[in-house]
Amino acid sequence: MTKPQELPREAPVEAIDLRHEFADLGIGAVLDQLDSELIGLKPVKTRIREIASLLLVERIRQKMALATTFPTLHMSFTGNPGTGKTTVALRMAGILHRLGFVRRGHVISVTRDDLVGQYIGHTAPKTKEILKKAMGGVLFIDEAYYLYRPENERDYGQEAIEILLQVMEQQREDLVVILAGYGDRMEKFFQSNPGFRSRIAHHIDFPDYSDAELLWISELMLQQQNYRFSPEARDAFIRYISVRKTQPLFSNARSIRNALDRIRLRQANRIVAKLDRILTADDVMSIEAGDVLASRVFASDMAAAGEGQ
C-alpha cells in the first residue's frame, strides 16, 4: 500500500465502487483484528474506525482528482494506569501502516531522557536524532508531561518541546507523534503548552475497565499462557476483582496481570507441595479457587470488614 500522495496519476474517475475499494484496502481485516484482540476501549476503536474511513474517502477523492491534504494524525492518549495506552500506541503503528498513513510502521518509544540533554546545546541534536529515527513511523512519547518542568525555568525540556512542535507541524506526512500519560497530569501539560494541544488532532481518553472486561482480560491473559480457571476459581477471581478495585493503587489491567502472576506462583507452590503423585497436563494448567483466595487482597478485606463490626 502506498500513501495517498504516491498513487500514480490516473485520469479522474466519476464513480467508484465503495465496497470494492473497502475490500481492496483490507480495512475490514484491520478493524476485526482490533475488535478481537483489544477488550473494551470503545472510544479508541471508534476513533480508529473514523481514521480508517477517512483514508478510504481520501483515496477515493484522490482518484476523482479532488484536492486533498494530508490529515493530522498526532494523538494524545490519556487515562488511568493500566488502561492500555502503551499497548494501543504500539499497535497503532501497525494499523496506520496497514492503512497506508505511515510508510514503515515502526515505533520508536521514548521518554524524557531520550529527548532532553544534560547540558546546553545537547538537547537539540538529541531530539533531532530521535525524530530522524522515527521518520516514516510512529514516535511514542510515554509520560510526555515529564518533558515540561515548570519548577525549573532553566530546564532543557522546553527546547525539546519546541523542536518536536516544529517537526510535528512541518513533516506531518513523515511522522506520527503519540503522547501518552495519566489524564490529570497531561491536562496540566497541555495547559502550559497550548501549542501542543492544537497540533494534536486526536485526543483519546482511555476509560477504566468494567469488572466484566477485567475478567475477560484475565481469561485472555491466562489463555495466552496456557492456563485456565476452574469454575470455582473463576468465581473467586470475580470477587477478587471487585475487592481489588476498591483498594488503593488499583491500575486496571496491570493489576490484573500482576495478580495472575502471583496466582501462578501460588499454583506452582501448591503443585510442588505434594511430590508423590502423577501430574497431568490438566493439573498444571488449571488454577484452583484456593490459589486465588490466598491473596492478601482478601485478607485486608476481611480485616476491614472485621473493623466495621
Add this chain to the structure above:
Amino acid sequence: MRITQGCFSFLPDLTDEQIAAQVQYCLDKGWAVNIEFTDDPHPRNTYWEMWGLPMFDLRDAAGIMKELADCRRVYGDRYIRISGFDSSHGWESVRLSFIVTRPQEEPGFRLDRQESVGRNVRYSTHSYAATRPEGERYADR
C-alpha cells in the same frame, strides 16, 4: 568541467525524489548514511567534511532528506555527497557514494607538468577553484 566522482556522476543530476529513493535503498540494506561536503573536489581528497554524525538506525529516507536540506542551506554552494557505509563483517566500508549537489560553475582542473631529473616528468592536477582560500572558492560565482 563537470566533476565525475562516485555513482551516477555521468547521469544528469538526480532529483530529490531520486536521491530519496537511493537513500532508502541504503537504509533498506542496513547501511549508515552520511552527508559530506567539500569545496576542494580534487580526486585525491577522499576525506570530505561531515555534516553531523553518521546516521545509524534510521528507517526512512525522510530524516536524511531533512538533513540534506539543512546542509544545502548552509553549504549549497559546495559539493555535497551522500555515502552509505556498510558496517557488516567483511565489508566495513563505504558501499555507495554519490554527489547530490554541486556548485553552479565548476572551473575544473589544470594539468601541471614538472620536468624532473633526467627526462622524467611529474604530473599533478591543480583545481582552479582551489587557488582561492577555503570557503570563498565557489561562493560568489
